[in-house]
Amino acid sequence: MSASPLRIAVAGANGRMGRMLIEAVTQANDCVLAGALGLPGSPELGQDAAAFLGRASGVLITADLHQGLAHADVLIDFTRPEGTLAHLAVCRELGVKAVIGTTGFSDEQKAQIAEHGLHIALVMAPNMSVGVNVVLRLLDMAARALNEGFDIEIVEAHHRHKVDAPSGTALAMGEVVASALGRNLKECAVYGREGVTGERDPSTIGFATVRGGDIVGDHTVLFAGTGERIEIAHKSSSRATYAQGSLRAARFLSGQSVGLFGMDQVLGLG
Known part of the structure; x- marks a missing residue:
């Protein structure tokens, strides 16, 4: 029997990077889109997350974090520091792992992420390429x-x-x-x-x-x-490199229970 596909949620689902991630997830034969998070008030809320691709994924974009993460194994997040920290709090509550591509964190915010890594498995890198x-x-x-x-x-x-x-x-x-x-x-x-x-x-x-x-x-x-x-x-030349790197990080996390990892560990570089 083949392994179950990796269930991935995407934050910032209506943004440029979010859409690239959704496209990559839907094209991967070992992954399935399990959630799509959007900003409160966004006009895309309630729409199918893959509508921009001209097809249906069955996953609707939502601003409800618990709803958007309920069925996910891993969240991939390329948003803003404050949003990412709010997402991680719910990930920790639900036991969802996370790939963090967001940049611009303060030292205090990085310390908060490290603390989350004591409870769930995380990959954080300033660049997923x-x-x-x-x-x-x-x-x-x-x-x-x-x-x-x-x-x-x-x-x-x-x-x-x-x-x-x-x-x-x-x-x-x-x-x-x-x-x-x-x-x-x-x-x-x-x-x-x-x-x-x-x-x-x-x-x-x-x-x-x-x-x-x-x-x-x-x-x-x-x-x-x-x-x-x-x-x-x-x-x-394309954000696709970041999306493919993020999927490699998500696959790496499937074998981890807790800890904060970097892309060097994902790629076996150190």
């Missing part, structure tokens, strides 16, 4: 080898609708590089330059942010030395 997580490993290797004589700058670009900056992925890249160099990112990060800034402090890690159009997500880490430059970059 398989390629980005491979890049994070490459950055660790590069930073350790280029620990002298190289200035480090991180440039990221996203669509005009993104509300946080720098992106969670850029910050994760900065954390990996800083850790490899034995630095504290909070102490060495420079997030903006204007006017007479003086000579660059070689111990800093610089960030530059671009927002415009429909850019899905571009990230470049520049190691600039004397006579040579090394760039490690990742460019996303």
Whole structure:
């Protein structure tokens, strides 16, 4: 007998990423859509979650968290920090696992998520792309080898609708590089330059942010030395990469009972 399909609920079901996730879930032969969460007052409430695909899933978009999560094994959430925390509280109550792709959490909010991880299994990553997580490993290797004589700058670009900056992925890249160099990112990060800034402090890690159009997500880490430059970059052309990575994370969670995991563990990178 074949295993039962993984029952997945999607938060932000009427948003760009939510729709990409719903499409990915409905196309996966080992997953089934079990819930779709929308914002209170959204005009899509009560509609079939797959209506935008021209077919019926039998799952209606709801703002009732208990209703939307009642039949799910795993929630995939790419929303806003406050919304995600509200969703996790209900997930914990119902014993639903969660994949968290939301970014912009404060340290206090991250501590709340870690506490939830003592009771349910969670995967949280600033970027669910398989390629980005491979890049994070490459950055660790590069930073350790280029620990002298190289200035480090991180440039990221996203669509005009993104509300946080720098992106969670850029910050994760900065954390990996800083850790490899034995630095504290909070102490060495420079997030903006204007006017007479003086000579660059070689111990800093610089960030530059671009927002415009429909850019899905571009990230470049520049190691600039004397006579040579090394760039490690990742460019996303579709949110489908995040959706497929999220499904891999959901499948990973099916074998976990409690704990807070990262995509490096999902992918067996560390």
